[in-house]
Amino acid sequence: xxxxxxxxPLQTLALALFFGxxxxxxxxxxxxLKLATRMAIFAMAAAALDLALGVxxxxxxxxxxxxxxxxxxxxxxxxxxxxxxxxxxxxxxxDIWRQMLIAMLAASAFALVTGWVSLRTRGVAFIMITLAFAxxxxxxxVSLRRYQGEDGIALWNRxxxxxxxxxxxxxxxxxxxxxxxxFTLLAxxxxxxxxxxxxxxxxxxxxxxSALGFPIVRFRLVAYGISAAATAxxxxxxxxxxxxxxxxxxxxxxxxxxxxxxxLGGMGTIFGPMLGAALFVLLEQFLPDLxxxxxxxxxxxxxxxxxxxxxLLAxxxxxxxxPALARGRPGAGAVLPEVDRG
Amino acid sequence: xxxxxxxxxxxxxxxGAIAAVDxxxxxxxxxxxxxxxGPNGAGKTTLVNLLxxxxxxxxxxxxFLGRDITPLPVHARARLGLARSxxxxxxxxxxxxxxxxxxxxQAHAGSSFRFFAxxxxxxxxxxxAKELLARVGLAARAEVPAGLLAHxxxxxxxxxxxxxxxxKVLLLDEPLAGAGTEESRRIVELVAGLxxxxxxxxxxxxxxxxxxxxxxxxxxxxGRVIASGTPAEVRRDAGVRAAxxxxxxxx
Numbered sequence: 001x002x003x004x005x006x007x008x009p010l011q012t013l014a015l016a017l018f019f020g021x022x023x024x025x026x027x028x029x030x031x032x033l034k035l036a037t038r039m040a041i042f043a044m045a046a047a048a049l050d051l052a053l054g055v056x057x058x059x060x061x062x063x064x065x066x067x068x069x070x071x072x073x074x075x076x077x078x079x080x081x082x083x084x085x086x087x088x089x090x091x092x093x094x095d096i097w098r099q100m101l102i103a104m105l106a107a108s109a110f111a112l113v114t115g116w117v118s119l120r121t122r123g124v125a126f127i128m129i130t131l132a133f134a135x136x137x138x139x140x141x142v143s144l145r146r147y148q149g150e151d152g153i154a155l156w157n158r159x160x161x162x163x164x165x166x167x168x169x170x171x172x173x174x175x176x177x178x179x180x181x182x183f184t185l186l187a188x189x190x191x192x193x194x195x196x197x198x199x200x201x202x203x204x205x206x207x208x209x210s211a212l213g214f215p216i217v218r219f220r221l222v223a224y225g226i227s228a229a230a231t232a233x234x235x236x237x238x239x240x241x242x243x244x245x246x247x248x249x250x251x252x253x254x255x256x257x258x259x260x261x262x263x264l265g266g267m268g269t270i271f272g273p274m275l276g277a278a279l280f281v282l283l284e285q286f287l288p289d290l291x292x293x294x295x296x297x298x299x300x301x302x303x304x305x306x307x308x309x310x311x312l313l314a315x316x317x318x319x320x321x322x323p324a325l326a327r328g329r330p331g332a333g334a335v336l337p338e339v340d341r342g
Numbered sequence: 343x344x345x346x347x348x349x350x351x352x353x354x355x356x357x358g359a360i361a362a363v364d365x366x367x368x369x370x371x372x373x374x375x376x377x378x379x380g381p382n383g384a385g386k387t388t389l390v391n392l393l394x395x396x397x398x399x400x401x402x403x404x405x406f407l408g409r410d411i412t413p414l415p416v417h418a419r420a421r422l423g424l425a426r427s428x429x430x431x432x433x434x435x436x437x438x439x440x441x442x443x444x445x446x447x448q449a450h451a452g453s454s455f456r457f458f459a460x461x462x463x464x465x466x467x468x469x470x471a472k473e474l475l476a477r478v479g480l481a482a483r484a485e486v487p488a489g490l491l492a493h494x495x496x497x498x499x500x501x502x503x504x505x506x507x508x509x510k511v512l513l514l515d516e517p518l519a520g521a522g523t524e525e526s527r528r529i530v531e532l533v534a535g536l537x538x539x540x541x542x543x544x545x546x547x548x549x550x551x552x553x554x555x556x557x558x559x560x561x562x563x564x565g566r567v568i569a570s571g572t573p574a575e576v577r578r579d580a581g582v583r584a585a586x587x588x589x590x591x592x593x
Binding site for chain 2 (some may be wrong): 014114189190192193196198203204207213214219222341
């Protein structure tokens with residue numbers, strides 16, 4: 001991810017369009033606004049995953065767990081608020097700030113414990129272990145009868161905002177966009193910080209970086225925790241956007257979708273995964289209608305088309321959408337030059 | 343011999359039935375360049391990997407300034423002041439030359455768990471990195487991504503990174519491999535000037551360079567030390583002549 005002033009014109013344009021659409025969306029019809037909200041939330045989740053996957057070089061196949069944890073903080077608080085009951089003597093907070101705080105704490109705690117185990121491995125083993133931990137949490141929530149188990153929790157109201165009423169969709173949407181912007185700012189700072197430089201270097205050349213004196217696992221573990229915390233915030237927002245919390249949020253296809261967004265947009269570029277998420281949400285929304293136009297009834301098989309389409313995009317764009325936008329300007333949109341990384 | 347900084351005692355490392363390093367003892371002293379020579383497959387790189395911590399020995403121990411560092415991982419040894427270069431120059435391809443050296447400096451200048459401040463704005467790191475780049479002759483290539491540097495330039499860059507922490511012990515694994523004549527000359531000159539205040543273990547096949555630089559020479563054959571002493575002593579050693587050096591190198 002280059003510095004903002006080093007972005008290629010097409011990259012700047014794409015980002016301006018994306019953020020412009022998000023900010024202007026409250027002027028649009030309700031369904032389009034809801035689509036924009038979904039984009040903002042998944043952009044945040046995908047960029048958060050990118051901190052671990054793209055910047056940190058940790059291919060986590062379990063990030064749905066963090067998204068789900070965030071969502072369940074909202075769901076559980078709703079259930080107790082609805083019943084007027086307490087959880088282990090505490091009254092779960094109904095306001096979104098404290099819910100986000102709890103979500104971040106819970107997700108990073110889960111990430112630190114599971115990461116401590118998973119980071120002993122690399123490559124495929126790491127992928128499988130992160131998947132296993134996420135599935136563990138998935139089945140935990142499926143069997144958690146107290147909070148509707150497999151059925152999930154339908155929310156009757158949104159979390160409370162601190163200064164604003166989050167019930168109206170435009171308010172909630174702008175709040176989500178604000179969260180995304182804030183996160184983007186933090187992620188960029190992190191990327192260019194000392195910590196970020198060590199992470200990026202370790203992804204490139206682990207051996208050299210540890211021979212320089214950096215305890216790589218410690219750096220990765222912290223990055224994993226930060227990534228998890230940000231993903232959980234997206235989860236808090238997602239629950240409020242969909243008025244629903246269920247174990248499906250923690251299921252492995254969700255983890256897979258997040259990875260697709262990151263890879264599609266361009267690993268390690270922060271902005272790329274946001275655009276990847278936007279594209280994914282658009283495809284999800286419009287592909288069925290588009291197919292129905294071509295052949296009535298074909299829309300329900302949209303995933304049959306989505307799959308090959310993603311494969312094609314991946315082949316065509318190779319390192320992702322965002323770097324491709326800077327093509328012709330070597331290094332401009334790329335984290336790495338296209339040479340051997342030795 | 344001066345006070346030894348790094349001492350290896352009876353190091354053993356086997357790979358299956360093969361003992362790559364078979365009971366090697368070695369002492370590196372400050373102010374000395376200690377050359378490690380031997381035919382291919384003698385276990386030289388394995389020995390360096392044991393000293394740097396990338397491999398754990400099956401027997402023996404390693405002392406650094408009298409302290410047993412055998413259980414310490416690579417990064418902890420590096421922080422104590424043990425730096426190494428690799429047979430194939432190992433740099434961070436995605437960072438510029440300048441960033442590579444700044445990264446190396448960063449490892450020895452305060453905590454790297456800093457999440458917000460832009461590290462490229464750290465004047466101290468940048469100035470130090472520029473100075474080191476100039477020292478290895480890469481001043482003009484500071485902004486080039488390391489992955490795009492020529493082979494010899496990567497070597498020079500790696501050397502600058504290795505020097506960044508002012509290490510007490512340098513382990514150089516064939517620093518001349520693949521370097522051109524001009525580059526070789528510069529590296530030999532540079533390495534000769536590094537002796538002051540630190541101990542250097544030099545693996546090298548170029549006998550000219552070895553006998554020009556080394557204060558002590560240890561000869562490794564099949565994982566065992568067959569001779570160790572001053573260059574003159576090693577030259578005269580009949581066992582070394584027979585096992586390794588060949589008559590023309592002696593002439």
